[in-house]
Amino acid sequence: MRISTPKAIALTVTCALGLAACGTSSGTSPGGPSGGSSAMPSSGVDVGKASAVTPVDSATLAKAKEQGSVLLYSNADEQQMKPVIDAFEAKYPAIDLRVLNMNDAQTFQRYATETATGVRTADVVMGSDAVGMLDFVGKGNIAEYTDPNVKNLPEYAQLAPGLVAMSEDPVVAVYNTALIPKDGQPKDIASLAGMSDSLKGRIGTTDIGNPTQFGALAGYIGRHGEAGWKNIERLGPNSGVESGTGNLMQKLAQGQYSASYFVSGTVRALIKGDAAKVLNYAYLTDGTPLIPRGVGITKKARSPEAAKVFVNFLLSVEGQEAACEGGFTPYRDGVDCAYGVPAIEQAVGAGNMILGGYPEGIVKDKPALDARWKKAFGR
Structure with missing residues (x-):
């Protein structure tokens, strides 16, 4: 059956946005050509100079490789996360990144249930619910970890002890x-x-x-x-x-x-x-x-070192570039992204x-x- 043009475009949009029951072919990133990676447009604005690489220390990386995996509970959908997953696993092939997509309330409830019963739970959580995330931190669920990249970020990136923005959407x-x-x-x-x-x-x-x-x-x-x-x-x-x-x-x-x-x-x-x-x-x-999308390592993480490597990657220039491909909003210096904070500032003005x-x-x-x-x- 031939679909009329308006309906066909609506269906294309629906599938592209991950709505309804439309399959996503492997190897296709959001907005990109089928079978290849997305060619991100240049923001055309001054994004500043990238700071020096600030990775985790060698001992943490060695332990992370031994742990072999990191489990993330994320409020971002599969299409958004795919470029981040691909880039992380390409950089750290010894660490498998497992992602469960759910809304913030489900994340908090699932973590509470799993920790109460002693089963494996998230090593890292990612969410946009400010009140929920602050409550989660207040209940002692986030490890007070400061990533080496934090010193290269604006002060507003630190949302709470152990909780930092990976994106400013x-x-x-x-x-x-x-x-x-x-x-x-x-x-x-x-x-x-x-x-x-x-x-x-x-x-x-x-x-x-x-x-x-x-x-x-x-x-x-x-x-x-x-x-x-x-x-x-x-x-x-x-x-x-x-x-x-x-x-x-x-x-x-x-x-x-x-x-x-x-x-x-x-x-x-x-x-x-x-x-x-x-x-x-x-x-x-x-x-x-x-709206900050916060990310933090949980107190009950089974793979805490692998979690540190992942958070470090998310906050790096390389990680922020991968996040840009999924439609997240990078904010640190040196990330050329049409969706980044400098591009928004150019569009509306800093004020x-x-x-x-x-x-x-x-x-x-x-x-x-x-x-x-x-x-x-x-x-």
């Missing part, structure tokens, strides 16, 4: 270009709120229970206060709410939504080729929140990036933020 707006042409697409939340009455029911976002939505809201309100709430409360009655980015992007590609906001920036690497014929993303010029680790008071403020968002969205 922005939130973006995404538009269906067939329904809203590029020259008519709002570039900030205030403008989108202003036209939301005319788009009632055709604007989408994710639920406040999604860590990306909560992180974006906390950052945006932290910057704009009551003026920001006025925009959010105008958008609320006019917005459809999805549980996750997958459903949101699928409905955008199929034309059920014309616009979306506070979308995880990891979709940027996937909006190309046929997908770019339908979708376009834009940074938010009245404040682009960048319009909401960047700096976890927002102050985010744990204390969460109940009030949740409640006011739910009221605005009628949840």
